[in-house]
Amino acid sequence: MDKIERIEIAVIGAGLGGAAAAALLDDAGFVAHTFEQAPGFDRLGAGIHIGPNVMKVFRQIGLEDELARIGSHPSHWFSRDGTTGEYLSEIPLGDYALKEYGAPYITIHRGDMHATQIARLDKSRLHFGFRLSDIVEQDDGVLLTFENGRKVLAGLVIGADGINSVIREKLLGAERPRFSGWIGHRALVDMNKLRSTGLDYERCVKWWWEQSRHIMAYATKSDGSEYYYVTGVPVDSWEHSESFVDSSREEMDAIFGGSHPMVQGLIDATESVTKWPFWNRDPMGLWSRGRLVMLGDACHPMRPHMAQGAGMAIEDAAVLTRCLTMTGVQDYATAFQLYENTRRARATKVQTISNANTWLKDPEDPAWVYAYDPMNVELN
Ligand SMILES: Cc1cc2nc3c(=O)[nH]c(=O)nc-3n(C[C@H](O)[C@H](O)[C@H](O)COP(=O)(O)OP(=O)(O)OC[C@H]3O[C@@H](n4cnc5c(N)ncnc54)[C@H](O)[C@@H]3O)c2cc1C
Numbered sequence: 121m122d123k124i125e126r127i128e129i130a131v132i133g134a135g136l137g138g139a140a141a142a143a144l145l146d147d148a149g150f151v152a153h154t155f156e157q158a159p160g161f162d163r164l165g166a167g168i169h170i171g172p173n174v175m176k177v178f179r180q181i182g183l184e185d186e187l188a189r190i191g192s193h194p195s196h197w198f199s200r201d202g203t204t205g206e207y208l209s210e211i212p213l214g215d216y217a218l219k220e221y222g223a224p225y226i227t228i229h230r231g232d233m234h235a236t237q238i239a240r241l242d243k244s245r246l247h248f249g250f251r252l253s254d255i256v257e258q259d260d261g262v263l264l265t266f267e268n269g270r271k272v273l274a275g276l277v278i279g280a281d282g283i284n285s286v287i288r289e290k291l292l293g294a295e296r297p298r299f300s301g302w303i304g305h306r307a308l309v310d311m312n313k314l315r316s317t318g319l320d321y322e323r324c325v326k327w328w329w330e331q332s333r334h335i336m337a338y339a340t341k342s343d344g345s346e347y348y349y350v351t352g353v354p355v356d357s358w359e360h361s362e363s364f365v366d367s368s369r370e371e372m373d374a375i376f377g378g379s380h381p382m383v384q385g386l387i388d389a390t391e392s393v394t395k396w397p398f399w400n401r402d403p404m405g406l407w408s409r410g411r412l413v414m415l416g417d418a419c420h421p422m423r424p425h426m427a428q429g430a431g432m433a434i435e436d437a438a439v440l441t442r443c444l445t446m447t448g449v450q451d452y453a454t455a456f457q458l459y460e461n462t463r464r465a466r467a468t469k470v471q472t473i474s475n476a477n478t479w480l481k482d483p484e485d486p487a488w489v490y491a492y493d494p495m496n497v498e499l500n
Contacts, residue, residue, distance in 0.1 A: 123271075127153050128449060130264055130274035132252050132287060134158075136230075137416030137433025138280030139237040143181040144441040146242055150449070152278075154241070155266065157251035161238065163231030165308045165394065167340040167348035169325070169427035170233065173492045175223035177438045180495050184223070186236055191226030192339035194324045199480045202330035205380045209483040213325075221490040227325060229308075229340040229348075252281065255290045255412070262411050276452050277412050278440070280433070283399055285418030291409050297399035299358050300423055300475070305367050307393035308340070309347040309386060319385040327480060328383050335376060337386055349386050351375075352425065352477065358397040367395040398423045400475055403468045408456040415440060420467045422474035428489065429474070432467050438494035439463055446499065462499050466492070 129145060131138050134156035145152040170178070170187065178184045195214040200207055217225040238246070254265035261273040279287025283297050314320075325338040337349040353375055369390045376383055401421050407414055416433025439462050443455040470489070473479055 124263070125272045126261070127151065127272055127274050129153070129276045129278065130155060130262070130272060131278045131280055132264075133279070133281035133285075133418075134238065134241075134246060134248075135280060135282055135416070135433070136234060136237070136430040137437055138278075139234065139241065140177060140181070140434040141278055141280055141415065141437035141441065142246065143237070143240050144177070144437055145444075146245070147181060148441050148445045150441075150444065151245075153245045153247060153272070153274075155247050155250035155252060155264075157249070157267075157281075159249050161231070161234055163229065163235070165348075165392075166230040166306050167227055167308075167338060167350070168230040168233060168430060169338075170226050170228060171428065171431055172217050172221035172223035172225055172490045173494065174431045174434050175226070176493050176495055177434050179223065180438070181240060183236055183240060187228060187233060188224050188226060190232050190236070190342060191228035192323065192342055192344065193224060193226055194338060197325040197327065197480065199327045199329065200380070202328035202334065202376075202379050202383060205382070208329065209480050211480070211486050214323075217490065220487065222493065225490070227338040227340060227348075229346065232340075252286050255286065257410055257412070275411065275449055276444075279412065279414040279418045280416055280437070281418055283401070283417045283421040285414060287412055287414055288404075288418050291406055291412060291414070292404065295401075297401050297421060300398040300400045301354055301356075302352055302398045302423065302477075303355050303358065303395050304398060304424065305349075305351040305353065305372060305393050305395045306364075307349055307390050309349065309389045310391070311339075311345045311347055313391065314347055314385060314389040317385040317388045319382060319389075326382070328380060329481065330376075330379060333375065335379075335383055335386070347386075347389075350424070352398075352423075360397075364394045364396040367393045369393065371395075403471055407460040407464065411452060413440065413452075413456045413459065420471045422471040423477060424474065425477045426470055426474045426479040426489070428470050432470055435492070435494040436463055436467070439497065439499070442495070443499055458499050462497065
């Protein structure tokens with residue numbers, strides 16, 4: 121029979137939320153081990169926004185300066201009509217975000233952000249190639265079995281295992297997420313190639329809306345050498361079993377051809393582009409049970425249109441760690457209740473707006489999103 125190791129806390133998944141939880145728990149003095157199914161992580165072609173609300177967590181774990189050094193600092197997030205270029209709304213970022221919301225707003229390559237988070241972790245407690253396959257709740261802990269045959273008995277289990285969470289399935293039963301009816305094309309664009317189309321680097325996020333589709337573009341490096349765009353396009357169905365498939369410049373042209381010259385420039389500069397389905401779940405009625413608790417996409421997956429999915433996962437990690445610090449692991453029931461009470465309304469609001477895809481279609485004050493401070497918000 122396999123030897124069963126006992127550990128204090130198991131974090132399942134070393135994605136953006138799980139890696140944040142691992143660092144925060146470690147700093148707070150907990151003995152947390154993180155189990156990730158992947159053998160390692162690649163620099164997959166995608167960008168991500170990190171808002172000031174999230175940068176406050178990275179400040180806490182000592183990563184703010186490094187991420188701010190790598191990433192681009194947009195001056196604004198503009199929303200524009202995709203054909204005429206008319207400005208529909210704008211959010212000032214840059215120095216304004218620093219002053220008003222208390223931390224920088226950056227856009228960055230997702231792989232660079234994740235690599236920075238992973239490098240921060242204690243490697244003796246980070247286990248790649250561990251795909252969780254079975255969960256048995258016992259009086260003295262949760263018995264976790266991994267596909268590689270290893271077993272651990274964990275005092276607490278944090279499900280940071282994403283939209284197809286095994287922990288969610290254990291708590292709420294098997295249910296596939298719903299296809300939202302939308303896909304996103306993602307491409308990294310070389311700045312020199314973009315310049316050759318007549319466009320130049322702009323230190324801002326641009327979001328172009330057309331009747332039933334949109335495209336957003338921003339830089340992912342501080343020197344502006346790498347640009348990124350992501351679309352939102354309605355389709356009838358998603359037939360592929362893979363999580364993403366190749367698209368092409370021709371397909372982009374067929375969808376966005378005839379748009380504003382800046383959109384056309386992005387398409388002309390495209391060398392390779394992939395397309396991804398967007399999945400949905402409705403807000404869930406249960407965030408924890410017994411020794412199992414969830415965070416991030418496991419708990420509240422959302423369409424990406426507010427650029428806050430990872431933000432919510434990382435905020436969750438911060439608040440959950442604070443709750444456990446306040447109560448101690450023995451009183452996990454109180455900690456989990458406090459965590460859900462503190463987080464549910466905010467995460468549900470962001471999830472609902474993201475899924476409705478109404479963010480920034482009209483002018484609005486984003487202070488409620490960006491000024492939030494997960495390290496200091498009242499726990500209630
Ligand atoms: C096109 C697009 C653009 C986006 N842009 C932004 C943005 O700009 N800003 C933003 O904040 N968010 C953005 N998001 C959302 C963001 O990517 C997610 O919300 C975020 O990754 C959720 O973090 P997580 O840790 O909960 O899950 P994930 O990052 O998905 O991590 C889950 C981890 O768990 C592992 N895992 C899964 N099952 C198991 C298992 N059984 N055993 C062990 N490990 C397991 C997975 O391998 C993975 O590493 C975007 C999403 C998309 C699709």
